[in-house]
Amino acid sequence: MHTLPTKIEIRNLVKIFGDEAQGDALKLLKGGASKNRIQAETGHVVGVDHADFQVEEGEIFVVMGLSGSGKSTLIRCVNRLVEPTAGQVIVDGVDVTALSSRDLQEFRRSKTGMVFQHFALFPHQNVRANVAFGLKVKGLGQDARNQAADEALAMVGLAGYEQSFPGQLSGGMQQRVGLARALASQPDILLMDEAFSALDPLIRRQMQDELLTIQQGLANRNTILFITHDLNEALRVGSRVCIMKDGAIHQIGTPEDILMRPETDYVAEFVQDVDQGRVLLVSNVTEPAVTVTGETAVAAAIGTMDRANRDSLHVVDNEGRPIGAFTIRAAARAPGSDPISKHAKPVESVASDMMLAKAYQRCGGGLPLAVVDEGGKLIGSVNPLEILAELGRVESISEKLEQAKAKGTQR
Numbered sequence: 001m002h003t004l005p006t007k008i009e010i011r012n013l014v015k016i017f018g019d020e021a022q023g024d025a026l027k028l029l030k031g032g033a034s035k036n037r038i039q040a041e042t043g044h045v046v047g048v049d050h051a052d053f054q055v056e057e058g059e060i061f062v063v064m065g066l067s068g069s070g071k072s073t074l075i076r077c078v079n080r081l082v083e084p085t086a087g088q089v090i091v092d093g094v095d096v097t098a099l100s101s102r103d104l105q106e107f108r109r110s111k112t113g114m115v116f117q118h119f120a121l122f123p124h125q126n127v128r129a130n131v132a133f134g135l136k137v138k139g140l141g142q143d144a145r146n147q148a149a150d151e152a153l154a155m156v157g158l159a160g161y162e163q164s165f166p167g168q169l170s171g172g173m174q175q176r177v178g179l180a181r182a183l184a185s186q187p188d189i190l191l192m193d194e195a196f197s198a199l200d201p202l203i204r205r206q207m208q209d210e211l212l213t214i215q216q217g218l219a220n221r222n223t224i225l226f227i228t229h230d231l232n233e234a235l236r237v238g239s240r241v242c243i244m245k246d247g248a249i250h251q252i253g254t255p256e257d258i259l260m261r262p263e264t265d266y267v268a269e270f271v272q273d274v275d276q277g278r279v280l281l282v283s284n285v286t287e288p289a290v291t292v293t294g295e296t297a298v299a300a301a302i303g304t305m306d307r308a309n310r311d312s313l314h315v316v317d318n319e320g321r322p323i324g325a326f327t328i329r330a331a332a333r334a335p336g337s338d339p340i341s342k343h344a345k346p347v348e349s350v351a352s353d354m355m356l357a358k359a360y361q362r363c364g365g366g367l368p369l370a371v372v373d374e375g376g377k378l379i380g381s382v383n384p385l386e387i388l389a390e391l392g393r394v395e396s397i398s399e400k401l402e403q404a405k406a407k408g409t410q411r
Contacts, residue, residue: 007189007223008055008078013087015073015247018044021085035246047073049247050087058221060211062238064228070247071227075191078225079112080104091189109138113182117194121166121177127153128162131181138185152184153177155214172203176210183214183222190224197228208237231270235259243267256284282359283352285390286371286380289314294323294341298334301326312368315344320377322349322370352380360387 016025016038025044028037035046048070055061065071076082078089080096089096091111099107113134121130131149140148153159156176166174175196182190196204215221228234234241235255242252243266251263259280262268290313292301305313305328312327324344334343348362349370362369363384371380 004056004058006054007057007092008061008225009088009090010051010053010055010074010078011088011090013048013051013074013077013089014085015047015070015077015082016044016085017047018042020044026085046070046247047082048077048084051249053242053249053252055223055225056239057223059239060215060224060226060237062226062228062234062241063244064231064234064241065244066229068246069229069244071229071244072193073247074244075193075225075227078189078191079108079114109134109185111187112189112191113185113187114191114193115175115178115182115195117197121174123166125165126162127158127164127166127169127177130166130177131184134181134185148184148186149180152180155183155217156180156210170203172199172207175199175203175207179207179211179214188223190222192224192226194227194229196233197230204233208233212237231258231274235274243270256280280356280390281352282350282354282356282369282371282382284356285382285386286352287383287386289370289378289381291316291320291378292326292340293318294339294344296340297336298326298331298338298340298343299336301340302328302331302336305331314347314368314370314378314381315340316378322347322372322378325367325370327367349376350382356387356390360384363387 014026014029016029018025020042021044023042025038025042025046028041029046029049035049039045051074063071063074073082077084078091078096080089080099084097087097091107094107096104096107122133125133128146128149131152132145135145135148150159150162153162156179158173158176158180161169161173166177169177175198179195196207199207215224226237235258238255240252240254241258243250243258245266251258251267253261258267259271259274262271290304290308290310292304292313292315294315294317296315301313305311312325314325315323317323323341325347326340326344330343330345345365345367347365347367347370349372350359350362352371359369359382366384368384369382370378371382373379
């Protein structure tokens with residue numbers, strides 16, 4: 001259940017490219033005609049087909065689709081780099097589509113920052129000047145510009161590179177400069193259009209980590225609209241993900257929703273190629289932990305397991321930190337009067353936001369994993385079999401889709 005304020009609201013948004021977009025093309029679209037039919041009959045191209053969604057304040061909302069899906073057109077409608085044909089874009093209660101030229105210019109300066117796939121840096125200016133460019137346009141003094149630029153560069157890990165020039169930096173570093181430039185003006189909304197797509201896979205993943213770290217570290221988080229054609233990237237960085245095809249939205253949901261509960265065949269086809277172990281988190285399979293302290297007698301611990309209908313439990317210290325795990329198999333060999341700490345086996349500790357693929361690598365001993373908070377206190381337990389079951393669900397979805405396709409071919 002979403003409780004955060006709505007930052008951006010897209011209402012029945014349409015974009016049709018062509019000289020007479022408001023004519024027959026729009027009528028056909030409203031009548032349910034396909035993108036291909038509209039192009040064949042009118043020569044117009046549907047970029048966005050009646051998009052409707054809300055973006056909450058502080059979330060990373062990812063719009064994902066292949067080339068021609070309308071994702072980049074959609075993001076450009078938010079700040080009217082592309083003029084919508086119909087519908088509304090509401091930001092903080094203000095109808096952006098109704099703003100005058102002067103008010104639109106102010107909206108772009110004060111509310112939004114944009115990061116493009118291509119870095120668009122000025123090669124003749126150093127890094128600090130590139131980052132401070134938007135602030136100069138706003139009329140800030142040089143000292144204030146430099147301070148804001150340096151703070152933004154520190155955020156993206158480029159402190160010490162203020163005097164370097166773009167040509168002296170790697171592609172990943174140049175993209176960090178682009179991100180710093182957007183962050184320097186402290187926009188409410190970041191529009192990121194395929195921002196990491198031109199980067200090598202390793203650098204791209206580092207930039208994804210950087211974005212998530214920056215977002216978590218900001219006292220007032222940016223609201224981010226993030227465009228990508230890569231579903232793995234979408235599921236990794238998005239609070240929610242919107243999947244588009246031919247200008248239309250197919251599904252909006254959390255990464256888990258998209259991965260585990262695809263609503264259309266088109267979405268399900270994408271799911272087949274996703275490494276689910278690098279999307280699903282430990283929190284997906286965490287259950288409440290059954291605990292005793294180390295001084296508890298073995299006989300009493302067995303009684304606790306029986307009452308909880310568990311075949312293992314966690315042993316914790318007086319501060320609630322995990323010491324180990326005690327299993328029903330160990331109970332068969334342990335004297336009932338012994339303190340349980342003598343028979344507890346060491347277990348791995350994991351964070352609730354760890355990817356299942358990494359957690360699975362720690363399940364070699366067959367013992368439950370201890371899920372701990374930032375202070376190291378036990379907050380839950382993960383059975384290794386539950387990790388396997390969760391990873392297997394996506395494989396099951398893929399198998400069902402392949403079976404459905406095979407039946408369709410036979411017909």
